[in-house]
Amino acid sequence: MTKVKLPQYQSIKIVEAAEIAKIEGQTMLLSFRKHVAKVEVDQTYLDKHQPQVGGYFVRYENGYESYSPKGPFESGYLSVETTIHAARVGASFGIAIEMLKDGHRVARKGWNGKGMFLRMVSGKQYDVACGIARDLELAPWIGMKTADGKFVPWLASQTDMLAEDWVIVEMVP
Structure with a gap:
């Protein structure tokens, strides 16, 4: 050949x-x-x-x-069980993203705020109260539960993307 x-x-x-x-x-x-x-x-x-x-x-x-x-x-290949274990003890950003897609909530061990986590939000899970989005398709996004109890859209920092301390917080029902 x-x-x-x-x-x-x-x-x-x-x-x-x-x-x-x-x-x-x-x-x-x-x-x-x-x-x-x-x-x-x-x-x-x-x-x-x-x-x-x-x-x-x-x-x-x-x-x-x-x-x-x-x-x-x-x-x-890594077994999914191995990947989930890694995400419990500290995993890469890539594994954290895959865990989000699978319905898990994730956080960084290095975050200082109490109760902070990320969660994937599907386009069907949220409603926009204003009329602007009435005829638009709502796309999925990653949201963050903040230390002060709010839930906001989240963007990763360079530090977050390079971190190896991502963990699963809990499974989304």
């Missing part, structure tokens, strides 16, 4: 995946969270992906099923 330099892309997506513990015909035994589950695949899947024990069975949001060797999978 000719080596052509292609454009690079970075992926931020959530997939379902589990390590393949055993392959018996068209049945794969998947190992996760101290459990084993059986997944039936057809011969087309086996021929196309040629899965190996130790690699990962991967299912995308749209239902597409694939295979990834262990090394590339583990270097390219």
